[in-house]
Amino acid sequence: MLRLGDLSSLERIRSTVVEHHKWRSRCINLIASENITSPAVREVLASDFGHRYAEGEPYARLYEGTRFFDRIEASALKLARSLFKAEYVNLKPLSGCMANLAVFYALTSPGDTVICLSVPDGGHISYMEFGGAGVRGLKVEYFPFDEKEMNIDLDRALKKARSVKPRILLLGGSIFLFPHPVKEFRELADELGVFLAYDAAHVLGLIVGGVFQDPLREGVDVVSSSTHKTFPGPQGGIILCSRRDLAESLDKAVFPGLTSNHHLHRVAGLAITLLEMKRYGKAYARSIVRNAKALAESLHELGFEVLCEHKGFTESHQILVDVSRLGGGRKVAGKLQKANIICNRNPLPWDRLEEARGNPSGIRLGTPEVTRLGMGPSEMRQIAEYIKQVAIEGKPTGKVAREVSRFASQYQQVKYCLEEGSAYKYFRFK
Ligand code: DSN
Secondary structure, eight states: OOOTTTTOSHHHHHHHHHHHHHHHHTSEEOOTTOOOOOHHHHHHHTSGGGGOOOOEETTEESSSSOHHHHHHHHHHHHHHHHHTTOSEEEOOOSSHHHHHHHHHHHHOOTTOEEEEOOTTTTOOGGGSTTTHHHHTTOEEEEOOEETTTTEEOHHHHHHHHHHHOOSEEEEEOSSOSSOOOHHHHHHHHHHHTOEEEEEOTTTHHHHHTTSSOOHHHHTOSEEEEESSSSSOSSSOEEEEESOGGGHHHHHHIIIIIIOSOOOHHHHHHHHHHHHHHHHHHHHHHHHHHHHHHHHHHHHHHTTOEESOGGGTSOSSSEEEEEOGGGTOHHHHHHHHHHTTEEOEEEOOTTOOHHHHHSSOSEEEEEOHHHHHTTOOHHHHHHHHHHHHHHHTSOOOHHHHHHHHHHHHTTOOSOOSSOOTTTTOTTOOOO
C-alpha cells in the first residue's frame, strides 16, 4: 500500500522510475496489448512538442507557434493515408478507447443499439453499457460466440443482428485470435442500412504487415484503433475510414467533441513509427504471428491447455491458455510475475461475470514486444519452458526469476526500427 510521503522527493520519484526500468528490462513482457517504442520515437516523446497546443488542422490552427508541428502532422497524415490505404485518417484521438467513443458520437444517437462481442468473448470495455457506449447512451447487444472456434457464431449472430436492428455492427476486440467475418457483415450492414465498424486496436500492425484480414478492403465503413500494440507506436488512437461522407461527423466528434489538444509529441512519435512500419512492417508482422504460433505449440507440447489447437492456436499475436486446473488466471499470472514473466489474467468465454472479475480461467499471452526485441521461435520455446517451471512444476519463482533475468538481458535492443539517430540527427533539446 502506498504510504503518504513515500514519493515525496524528486530523488525518490526518479529512483522509483529507474527501479521500474531496471525491473522491466529484466522481465519477459507477454502483455498482448503492449509494445515498446524505438529510440527515435522515445526521443521525440520527450521533445518540446509535449508542451504545446495545436488545435485545428495543419496550416489552419487556432494557436500560433505551430509552423514546425504543421509539417510533422501533415507528414504523419500523408504517411498514414498511404500505409493504411485509407481515404480518411484522424490521428487526434488520444487512445483506442477515445477513437471508439468518437465513432459512437459520429454515427449514433442516444438510444441507438450497438452489437459487439461481450467482454469474456473479447469485447473491449469501451463498447459496453457500463463503459463508453453507455456514456453515449447506447444500448448494447452481444454477438453469439462460438467457444470452440473462438469466433463470432456467424449464423446466430446474423439472425440476432436482424432482430435487434443495431445502428452499428461492431467487429474486432481485445481477444482476437482469428479474423472476423467482415464480408458477411458487410452484406448485412447493406441489407439493414446500418454502419459496419471494426476495432483494430490489437491487430493494426498485423493488418499493415499484410498477415491479417484488411478490414477496409473487406468492406468496413470505419476502423478505430490504438497505435501501440502490434502497431508499435506511442500510446494513442486513430480512426481510418473509406467513406468521405463520414469525414465531417468523425472530425467533429474528435475535435472539438472529445479532444482539445492532441498531444503533439505523440503525433511526432507516430510519424516515426509510420516510417518504421513502412519499411519493416511486413517482416515484423510475420515474425509476431510466427512467434505466437511457436509459443502456443511449445506450451501445448509441455502440457498446457492452449485454446484452439484444431485451428493452429492463433492467426494473430495472441494466444489464450486455460489455466483453471492450475489455480486460475489470477494465481498463475501472479506467480509468473514473481518469476519476471509479465502477462494478464483473462476471462474465457465460458467464465461467469464474477469469475471474470476475480480469478478468471485464462491467461492471455502476446508476442509483439518479445518479437520487437529480436526473439524468434527458439526463444519462444525457452519462454514456454520457464512458464512450465512456474505454473506446472512449482519451481521456486525466485530461482526462475534469476534465470529469466539472464535470458532477458540478452534482448535489450529494439529491432525493426530506423537506425538510431537517423530520424532525428538535427534534433536539439532546448
Ligand atoms: N484493455 C486492453 C487490452 O489489454 O486488451 C486494451 O485497451
